[in-house]
Amino acid sequence: xxxxxxxxxxxxxxxxxxxLEDLDAERRSFLKxxxxxxxxxxxxxxxxxxxxxxxxxxxxRQARPNHHYLPATADTVHWGYFSKLLxxxxxxxxxxxxxxxxxxxxxxxxxxxxVKGDPGAESVYLWTKEKKGVNRRGAGPIDGKxxxxxAGEGLGVHICTGPxxxxxxxxxxxxxxxxxxxxxxxxxxxxxxxKAFGSNxxxxxxxxxxxxxxxxxxxxxxxIYEIDATGQRNWAQAVYNFQWTPQTDxxxxxxxxxxxxxxxxxxxxxKENHGILKNVRIPIRPHFGVIGVAPKxxxxxxxxxxxxxxxxxDNWRIGKGATMYYPVAVPGALxxxxxxHASQGDSELxxxxxxxxxxxxxxxxxxxxASLAGTSLAQLDYPMLETxxxxxxxxxxxxxxxxxxxxxxxxxxxxxxxxxxxxxxxFRKMRAFLMSTxxxxxxxxxxxxxxxxxxxxxxxVDGNWGVHAIIKKNIFAGAEA
Amino acid sequence: xxxxxxxxxxxxxxxxxxxLEDLDAERRSFLKxxxxxxxxxxxxxxxxxxxxxxxxxxxxRQARPNHHYLPATADTVHWGYFSKLLxxxxxxxxxxxxxxxxxxxxxxxxxxxxVKGDPGAESVYLWTKEKKGVNRRGAGPIDGKxxxxxAGEGLGVHICTGPxxxxxxxxxxxxxxxxxxxxxxxxxxxxxxxKAFGSNxxxxxxxxxxxxxxxxxxxxxxxIYEIDATGQRNWAQAVYNFQWTPQTDxxxxxxxxxxxxxxxxxxxxxKENHGILKNVRIPIRPHFGVIGVAPKxxxxxxxxxxxxxxxxxDNWRIGKGATMYYPVAVPGALxxxxxxHASQGDSELxxxxxxxxxxxxxxxxxxxxASLAGTSLAQLDYPMLETxxxxxxxxxxxxxxxxxxxxxxxxxxxxxxxxxxxxxxxFRKMRAFLMSTxxxxxxxxxxxxxxxxxxxxxxxVDGNWGVHAIIKKNIFAGAEA
Numbered sequence: 037x038x039x040x041x042x043x044x045x046x047x048x049x050x051x052x053x054x055x056l057e058d059l060d061a062e063r064r065s066f067l068k069x070x071x072x073x074x075x076x077x078x079x080x081x082x083x084x085x086x087x088x089x090x091x092x093x094x095x096x097r098q099a100r101p102n103h104h105y106l107p108a109t110a111d112t113v114h115w116g117y118f119s120k121l122l123x124x125x126x127x128x129x130x131x132x133x134x135x136x137x138x139x140x141x142x143x144x145x146x147x148x149x150x151v152k153g154d155p156g157a158e159s160v161y162l163w164t165k166e167k168k169g170v171n172r173r174g175a176g177p178i179d180g181k182x183x184x185x186x187a188g189e190g191l192g193v194h195i196c197t198g199p200x201x202x203x204x205x206x207x208x209x210x211x212x213x214x215x216x217x218x219x220x221x222x223x224x225x226x227x228x229x230x231k232a233f234g235s236n237x238x239x240x241x242x243x244x245x246x247x248x249x250x251x252x253x254x255x256x257x258x259x260i261y262e263i264d265a266t267g268q269r270n271w272a273q274a275v276y277n278f279q280w281t282p283q284t285d286x287x288x289x290x291x292x293x294x295x296x297x298x299x300x301x302x303x304x305x306x307k308e309n310h311g312i313l314k315n316v317r318i319p320i321r322p323h324f325g326v327i328g329v330a331p332k333x334x335x336x337x338x339x340x341x342x343x344x345x346x347x348x349x350d351n352w353r354i355g356k357g358a359t360m361y362y363p364v365a366v367p368g369a370l371x372x373x374x375x376x377h378a379s380q381g382d383s384e385l386x387x388x389x390x391x392x393x394x395x396x397x398x399x400x401x402x403x404x405x406a407s408l409a410g411t412s413l414a415q416l417d418y419p420m421l422e423t424x425x426x427x428x429x430x431x432x433x434x435x436x437x438x439x440x441x442x443x444x445x446x447x448x449x450x451x452x453x454x455x456x457x458x459x460x461x462x463f464r465k466m467r468a469f470l471m472s473t474x475x476x477x478x479x480x481x482x483x484x485x486x487x488x489x490x491x492x493x494x495x496x497v498d499g500n501w502g503v504h505a506i507i508k509k510n511i512f513a514g515a516e517a
Numbered sequence: 518x519x520x521x522x523x524x525x526x527x528x529x530x531x532x533x534x535x536x537l538e539d540l541d542a543e544r545r546s547f548l549k550x551x552x553x554x555x556x557x558x559x560x561x562x563x564x565x566x567x568x569x570x571x572x573x574x575x576x577x578r579q580a581r582p583n584h585h586y587l588p589a590t591a592d593t594v595h596w597g598y599f600s601k602l603l604x605x606x607x608x609x610x611x612x613x614x615x616x617x618x619x620x621x622x623x624x625x626x627x628x629x630x631x632v633k634g635d636p637g638a639e640s641v642y643l644w645t646k647e648k649k650g651v652n653r654r655g656a657g658p659i660d661g662k663x664x665x666x667x668a669g670e671g672l673g674v675h676i677c678t679g680p681x682x683x684x685x686x687x688x689x690x691x692x693x694x695x696x697x698x699x700x701x702x703x704x705x706x707x708x709x710x711x712k713a714f715g716s717n718x719x720x721x722x723x724x725x726x727x728x729x730x731x732x733x734x735x736x737x738x739x740x741i742y743e744i745d746a747t748g749q750r751n752w753a754q755a756v757y758n759f760q761w762t763p764q765t766d767x768x769x770x771x772x773x774x775x776x777x778x779x780x781x782x783x784x785x786x787x788k789e790n791h792g793i794l795k796n797v798r799i800p801i802r803p804h805f806g807v808i809g810v811a812p813k814x815x816x817x818x819x820x821x822x823x824x825x826x827x828x829x830x831d832n833w834r835i836g837k838g839a840t841m842y843y844p845v846a847v848p849g850a851l852x853x854x855x856x857x858h859a860s861q862g863d864s865e866l867x868x869x870x871x872x873x874x875x876x877x878x879x880x881x882x883x884x885x886x887a888s889l890a891g892t893s894l895a896q897l898d899y900p901m902l903e904t905x906x907x908x909x910x911x912x913x914x915x916x917x918x919x920x921x922x923x924x925x926x927x928x929x930x931x932x933x934x935x936x937x938x939x940x941x942x943x944f945r946k947m948r949a950f951l952m953s954t955x956x957x958x959x960x961x962x963x964x965x966x967x968x969x970x971x972x973x974x975x976x977x978v979d980g981n982w983g984v985h986a987i988i989k990k991n992i993f994a995g996a997e998a
Contacts (some may be wrong), residue, residue, distance in 0.1 A: 066711060095720075119579075141555040187541055236964050236967060236968055238960065238963050238964055238967065242963075242967070243940070243944065243962050244944060244948075244966075247941070247944070247945070248959065249948075249959060250958070250959045256920050257960045257964070259960070259961075259964040261968075271995075272968075273995075274961075274964070277960055277964065285697070312958070312960075312961050313957070313961050313964070313965065315650070315993070315995040316955075316961075316965065316992055316993060316995065317991070317992055317993075317994065318965070318968055318969045318992065319969065319989065319992070325718075335931070343989075379968050379969065380967070380968055381941065381966065381967060381968055381969050381970040381971050381972070382970075382971035382972050382973065383970075383972040384967055384971070385944060385963070385966045385967040385972070386964060386966065386967035387967070388967065389967065389968055390968050454935065454936070454937050455935070455936035455937050455940060455974075456935050456936050456937065456977075459724070459864065459936060459974060459977065460724075460728070463724065463725060463728070464728070465925050467725075467730075474797075476794070477731070477793070478729065478730060478731045479719065479738045479740070479758055479793075480740075480758075480793050480794050480797075482719050482723075482725050482738070482753075482866070482867050483717050483738070483740040483755070483758065483794070483864045483867060484794065484797065484799070485725075485862065485867065486717060486723070486861070486862060486864075486865055486867035486868070486869065486870065487717055487742075487753075487799055487860050487861055487870055488718065488799045488800065488860065488862050489861055489862040489863075489864075490862050490863035490864070490868070490973065491862070491863050491864040491866070491973070491974040492863065492971065492972070492973040492974065493936075493940060493972040493973065493974065493984065494938075496940065497743045503974065508800065510798070510800075511797055511798055511799065511800070512795065512796070512797060512798075513798065514752075514754075514796040514798045
């Protein structure tokens with residue numbers, strides 16, 4: 037039986053209605069917990085985060101929310117870039133639920149396991165001598181003459197499903213995205229029934245790459261991981277790895293390194309090493325590496341460097357139960373989802389996570405600019421994460437690299453990042469959050485940050501490097517009613 | 518009733534014997550859990566961490582271990598430096614327990630609460646026109662003529678209790694330190710009965726200092742926190758804060774900034790702001806910012822920059838239940854403990870934690886070099902932390918700055934640190950750990966690091982900045998027997 041998320045199920049409509057009921061109940065319970073955790077009524081009256089969301093939800097519920105479904109196909113994805121010019125795939129109202137399929141851009145590392153038999157993935161990955169299912173794969177020139185690798189070459193890699201147009205969203209508003217559910221996408225190959233797979237590429241853009249100690253140095257290595265698609269097992273395990281060898285794509289271009297997304301790996305040219313990472317169990321942390329709204333600064337924006345609009349944040353905490361807040365930059369917000377991960381560690385050291393197709397169910401809540409005054413969302417100009425117990429603020433080497441680095445920003449960003457800069461941005465954002473949301477003085481905020489906020493390395497492989505700052509909600513649980 | 522850690526208790530000997538029994542039972546339970554968590558028998562036979570410790574303990578237990586007590590007094594502390602030339606305060610055997618009092622070097626920020634009536638603290642902090650209880654307070658010139666601030670001026674700040682001489686310890690051995698218990702030091706002033714206090718200094722060496730947004734900029738601010746000394750309450754709360762004003766020490770030197778440790782703050786010259794951080798509850802994380810063995814590279818070493826010998830690591834995970842491993846660099850190891858903290862966040866952003874005197878009870882286990890072959894401790898040349906569930910490896914901007922930065926290392930280290938460098942060191946150490954301890958290939962280790970190891974910012978305020986890498990033990994729980 038499908039859970040209301042399989043459009044091919046004959047009883048899809050019935051199951052979908054059931055899902056909506058379930059999500060509604062789950063959401064009520066979630067809100068209640070968050071309410072208690074943040075100090076109950078005090079949080080509401082003191083301009084806490086929960087306040088406006090509750091109000092907005094209530095308004096949205098005057099009309100019964102809809103549940104939309106956005107599959108991933110060659111027609112519904114954009115590959116390797118964000119753009120405010122993209123035609124929306126669906127339109128939703130604030131309060132609506134939407135289930136979105138996200139495909140990993142590393143599926144062709146092992147097409148047998150991650151593409152074969154899957155109509156959506158096959159349509160996206162279609163690539164013959166004559167035709168590509170999705171021609172543009174990045175934010176570079178469409179003619180592929182820059183470096184000769186192909187359309188959109190060299191900039192951007194993620195398969196993004198969307199965009200979703202949020203009715204009424206305008207620049208200055210805040211888009212809240214509640215992640216209700218995240219499920220692995222099962223292999224459609226009967227040979228691998230009940231299993232899902234992901235690929236980890238230790239690639240040339242990894243932090244480790246120029247620092248290898250065994251021969252041959254500067255190699256790239258792909259590791260294929262298996263995940264239980266039924267959800268019975270909460271860990272992943274390695275299946276095999278292989279060293280990248282030059283791969284000739286169907287158009288005849290040779291890729292000596294992993295320099296273009298979706299190149300089919302010819303397994304006759306590589307050597308699979310099985311029996312690796314024996315008995316090692318990777319705890320799964322299913323999440324979306326990329327969730328973002330369209331930035332306003334350029335017509336077409338590389339999907340790799342994250343920024344104020346979210347995008348490729350690669351924080352493994354952005355999974356089930358989490359809520360994200362994004363500043364809307366263009367009409368309709370234009371939300372897209374991609375880069376699904378089964379697991380990742382803080383830093384994403386070697387360049388990628390366990391890149392594994394996932395399907396997420398989200399609730400979309402729009403906070404209009406006029407409703408933000410006096411709430412913590414009023415000054416929010418970056419993507420913020422709320423979990424059951426924590427607030428997580430995201431610092432980058434450049435908070436808005438598109439605006440800060442001028443006309444060559446999309447190139448320059450790859451040359452200028454450092455963890456130090458990202459830590460400084462995270463510090464400034466946390467200070468602003470504590471001063472505006474909690475009404476602290478600068479001195480109170482700074483002392484609190486030193487004794488109770490944890491700063492971690494989100495990623496050092498996405499052009500614009502990230503540091504996140506975590507503060508526990510229960511720190512404020514002592515607030516007077 | 519004392520818990521075997523109050524020498525003034527009339528029944529100290531009886532309670533001390535009881536403590537020894539309790540610790541023994543607790544340790545057995547701890548070892549058993551660690552044994553299970555790491556895969557039981559497999560961990561032992563595969564050269565797991567637990568193996569040698571168990572063996573060593575058994576050997577040590579042939580003789581009943583002793584329980585030593587090292588109070589903090591003007592005679593038992595060294596202030597602001599490590600030195601291989603120091604006379605040991607006590608000698609212990611492998612397997613022995615030792616309770617060590619550690620005093621915060623910020624106690625004179627509020628002497629009424631943190632010094633008054635406490636004979637140990639009063640002897641250390643004694644400073645009249647004629648005399649200082651501890652004259653040298655750093656690794657600078659004893660005559661204080663460098664900058665005119667006082668003996669040992671400008672380099673090193675921590676009051677360190679010790680050193681403890683471990684019988685039989687030689688360079689090349691590994692010293693294991695099990696933190697059995699950590700307790701706050703209650704205020705000895707009857708006015709504050711049952712309470713302990715700590716000081717947080719947002720100081721000129723903080724990451725925030727040149728980046729303040731409210732006036733007057735570049736101010737230094739002290740926040741005094743209250744901790745429940747009875748252990749009933751697991752959170753700290755702010756009492757008041759004040760801006761640092763020029764303080765004249767008893768020798769007549771004026772300290773415009775916090776530039777010399779232990780300067781008594783004259784509360785007639787400052788303005789206490791009460792009612793700050795109202796209703797904010799800081800979760801306590803009692804730990805020792807400084808635990809280290811004596812380095813071999815120099816006769817007197819600044820206590821601030823951490824290194825291969827441990828020292829000022831400022832990782833809040835080094836608390837009760839944790840085990841540390843240090844490479845022994847000089848005969849007897851010469852272990853010292855200081856810089857006690859009630860709580861700290863990852864990064865220690867503003868320069869300090871909640872600096873609060875604590876008393877710790879430790880078990881010391883010596884692993885002889887000859888016994889290390891085939892175990893993960895064989896190649897250990899940095900301080901490593903083991904908790905119940907995790908291994909935590911410590912990277913620094915410079916793994917051994919004393920050796921790497923030449924004759925001027927103790928000055929240069931303050932000019933050259935970055936989080937990026939510390940992350941690289943942590944990456945290299947984790948790779949080596951996975952390859953040697955778990956027998957992984959470099960490719961396996963690198964993939965695992967990207968999908969299952971979390972890198973966090975330990976501190977960015979101690980000259981030699983730190984990044985820690987955390988790996989969960991249960992990742993290896995699938996190991997075959």
